[in-house]
Structures are given as structure tokens and as C-alpha cells.
Amino acid sequence: MKNILQSMKHTKVNRYIDIVLLIFLLLFPLIVKEFRVEMMCRYLCYVIFALSLDLLWGYTGLLSLGHAVLFGMGGYMIGLCYQIQSGAPSFMTREGLTEIPWFYLPLKNPIAAAVIGIVVPAVFAWILGSFIFSSKIKGVFFTIITLALAQIFKDFIINIQKYTNGFNGLQGVKRFAIGGGEQLGKIPYYYLVLFITILVFLFCMWFAKSRVGKVATSIRENEARLEFFGYSASHFKILIFVISGALAGLAGVLYTPATSSITTEDIGIAASTAVVVWIAVGGRGNLTGAVVGTLIINWAQSLLSEHFASYWQLILGAVLFVIIFFIPNGIVGQLLDLQHRVQMAKKRKIDFEDTAGVGKEAEL
Amino acid sequence: MSETLLKIENLSVSFSGFHAVSEVDLSVERGKIHVIIGPNGAGKSTLMDLITGKTKPTEGKILYNGTDIAGKDPGMIASKYKIGRKFQGPNVFDNMTVYENIEIALKGYTSIRKAFTYRRTEKVKEKIKKILNQIQLYDQRDMMATELAHGQRQWLEIGMVIAQSPELIILDEPAAGMTDVETYKTGEMVKQLAGKHTLIVIEHDMDFVEQIADTVTVLHQGKVLAEGSFAEVKKNPEVVRVYLQDENGEGF
Ligand SMILES: Nc1ncnc2c1ncn2[C@@H]1O[C@H](COP(=O)(O)OP(=O)(O)OP(=O)(O)O)[C@@H](O)[C@H]1O
């Protein structure tokens, strides 16, 4: 019993939040209406997206302002999959494309499209990362390049209309109807997404604890120093970018069926900066913060817009400003900080009492 | 007869015409503590930048175990040639615990593959514990590096360098900003490392230099001004004039 109490004292506060959240999410469909479950399902996809950026930004210190590009690559693969099920869709034929282009054929199977939706952003991150990180481009330049990328990618998708339906985006996406069968129901799909979210979260936890994760943190803290311990920081940065890209792609793959559509609104600068704000509010570099921030802001956004149709954006903006201004570590970051300080103060007190009991501290 | 680990020949570097290090010859004996002193801006840290690959020399050789390492990249000099360096002023990973700081520096797990297979085995834990005791930070192991006092941060970085298991350890002003007691403790730590490791130490505190030095080299305006035991150097009239007097306004 004492042992359990002891270990509870040393458990970080965010682990309790994780468990409460997990139970809440498992029970959620039992306590609300179906359209709320559908909303939560969408936000869970955002959670995966936020976790992917937290590895890159929160842990490694590389702020991407174009992360929605990777998310969009995943999302579009699934979107296209359902467009080409029965021959070339109208947006293609309208532009004179009567046959499905050969490079779209592998997307016809939803499972294959899902895999491609994860692999493509990962490979893209690998190529981009190899260029950026192997050269001397540092810090803020990565951010600027990714920002430019978000704009370019969005323009590109809009411009190649006969392949992507331009800014209209792709509609009518099914929740993984495989082999012409029925698509998954909304509730089963919610649980599928929740299950994958849990797996992703566990993976991120493992990553953060692993040595690769610690190297990532050291890159964030002091990259120049790390090289003098014999590390090649650029190799690690490329690896982490690839992992992050794959997870962002996965988020997109799950998101498109959850909303049954994807448009260029989901892939540009606005979408990329939104996820940065979610993480900033929740607190970066501890995973729980990314989850909490994403869920709170997205729910706040939709509930506020339901109740205060005209000025909800003002309210939300003001609240975000206050949070980021007064608790720069984010909600969960602040709690962790508080816990750490209390623990250290207690420890110092114990040490002090110990030495006071023994008498004067031994001189060297 | 002792053996030479590091032999620097005619080493120079200039930054847009300014000769920060010029025509330096230097020999460091294996297992010994070689102290480098000299006024501010003499080129001491720059000389260390050259040895550790941070700066590329314009001329000269850095023979390490007989191999010229001049101009090689820092990661390679650290891992392949086993040269560890403590920078001037604490240079640690601030928002990581003391324990994690040492752990990251551990030798042998710096490639991606090794990083994936790394486990905190009993052997690893023992090793980290030993280092933490050596630098007197075992009780502070769960503190963040930023929470440490200045002197403790210096020790932490020394610990990180030890964790690298280097053959040659470079310490750039390890006792800067420390109290007299801390400085003395640091001196004892450094002396413990000699023998197993070879050390180059840059320092301004003359009591500290006297405490640890086997050999002292004096740099001045990028050049070697004098070399010898602490007693010899202290008596050298040139050294007294350009350095020792400047420091204290009087000779020793
Ligand atoms: N990368 C660089 N570019 C330009 N000038 C440099 C560079 N590195 C060092 N210097 C110059 O070289 C000179 C020697 O500097 P260095 O840091 O080696 O001195 P030091 O002996 O370590 O002095 P201190 O005791 O103050 O640490 C200084 O004038 C410095 O400004």
C-alpha cells in the first residue's frame, strides 16, 4: 500500500489527465447524441495531427507552419479513393480526362489508399528534411520554408483542378467501405479512430521516453552542444520529421472519412497555424498538452459558434490570448511545472532536515 | 620518458586578417594535466575550437596519436578520436534533468541505430551513478539543469564530458565564477581524472592552476609566450609583464 502511494506521488500529473480523458472518451458515445460523437471523432483525428506536430515542435524544437500539407496528403488519398470507385469523376471528365490517370489506380482500394496516405507524406518529409537539415538552414528558416510550402501546396491543389477538383475539394467520402460493402457506422468508426489515437499516443509516449526522444529534446535545448558529443543532429531531425509526417498523414487518412470530405481549407496556412495554437494552449512537449489543447479549443469553437453566432471568434480569440500570454507553458505544461516545483521544494526540505540532524555538512 | 598524445605544429587561424592563433607549437603528454593561461583574447578558446573541429585552421597540423585531425568535423573528432570538451561558461541541456544530461552524453549510443537499441541497464545506471557522485550531483539528479547553481552547472558539464569517455578532455575555464571552496573541489575532481585521461585546462585562477598543473603554456596575442612547470612560468619576467601583472596589478 505504501508503495502504491509512493509511486502515485512520483507519477506526473499529466498521466492522471490521460486516464481521466481515456475513460471519458470511451464512454462518450453512451452519453451524447450521435452528431456529437461525429464531432468528437473529427477532433480525435486532430488530436493525432497535433501529436505529430508535438513530436516535431514540442520535443525537437522544430516549428512547422505547414504541417497541414502532410495532413492533407493523407486526407486527399482517401478522398480520391472514393472519387474513382466508378470510373472517372465529373471533375475529371469535365476537363477532358475520361480515363482515371494510371497513377491514381493504386488508390482504388481504401486500405491501399490509407497506406499510401501515410507513406507519401513520410517520403515527402524525408526528401524535404534531407534538403533542409543537411544544409546549414537552422531554426526559424525551417519555419519559414514550411510556411511557404503550405501556401504553395494549397495553390498547387487548387490549380490542378482536373486531378483534385480544385478548391471545391472532394466530397462523398465513405467510412472505409471495403470491397463494395457497407461503410462503417458512425459509432464503430468513432471507436476505430479512438483505438488508433490510443495507439498513436502510446507510440509517442514510448518515443518521448526512448533515447531518440531524449536526443530530440537535446536538439531543442542545445543543438550545437550535441554535435560535440559525437551526434549527427541532422540525421535525427530527418528521422523525427519522417515519423511526424507519417503520423500527420495518418491523421488525414482518418479525418476525411470522419467528415466525408476534404477541401483546400484543411491543408493551407490557416489549418497549419490552428494546430500550433492548440498545442500552445495545451502545452508543448508533454503529449497530454497537445490532446487537451486540441479538444478544448475545438469544442470551445463549435459550442461558442452554436451559442454566440456573431461574436464567438472574438471571445475565443480573447481567451486564447489570455492563456498564451499568462501561461506560456500551456495548461498542462503549467501543471507539470507546478508539480515539479512542489516536489523539489519538499526534497530540499527533507535534505535540509537530514543534514541538520547529522550536524554540520562534512567538508571535502 | 612519457608519451605525446597531442602534437600541434605551426597552427594558425585568422579571421578576416586578425591572427587569433598564430604559429602555435604545443605538445601534450598522455595522462598529464596541461594548463593554458593567458590574458583575455589571447586565443586560448580559439585554439580549443581548432582542436575540436569547431573552427578550421588556415595553416598547420594537429597530430593526435599521430593522425592529423585538423579540419575534421566536430562529431567525428568527438566520437572517433575521443576528444571531449567543456565549453567556456556552462553549456548544458537546460530543460532536461541532471540525470538525462549525463545519459545523453554517454559514449557509444550516438548513432540512430544505437539510440534505438539503448536500454537503461544496470551497468549503464551504475556508470551514471558513479559519474554523478564524482561531480557531487547525485542528490540533484532529478533537478532540471537550469535549477542548478552556477558552479554545479559547470560540474554537470564536466560530468557530461566524463560520460563521453574521452581520451583527451578539454576544460575551458572550469572554475570560472566559483567560490574558493568550489574551485578547490573542482581542482580535486580534475586531478582525479588525470592518468586515465589526458587533460588540457584553460584557467585564470592562479591558485587553481598551481593546484592542478603538470605543465603550463602561456598564450599571448595568439602566440606561445612561455612554457614549463607552474613555478618556472610564474618566474618568467615576460609572463609577469604581459599577464600576471595585468591580472592583479602586481606580480606574485
Ligand atoms: N569565429 C571568430 N570570428 C572572429 N573572431 C574570433 C572568432 N573566434 C575568436 N575570435 C577572436 O579571437 C580572439 C581570441 O579569442 P579567444 O576566445 O580565443 O580568447 P581567449 O583567450 O579564450 O579569451 P578569454 O580568456 O576571454 O576566454 C578574440 O579577439 C576573439 O574576438
Ligand SMILES: [Mg+2]
Ligand atoms: Mg576563452
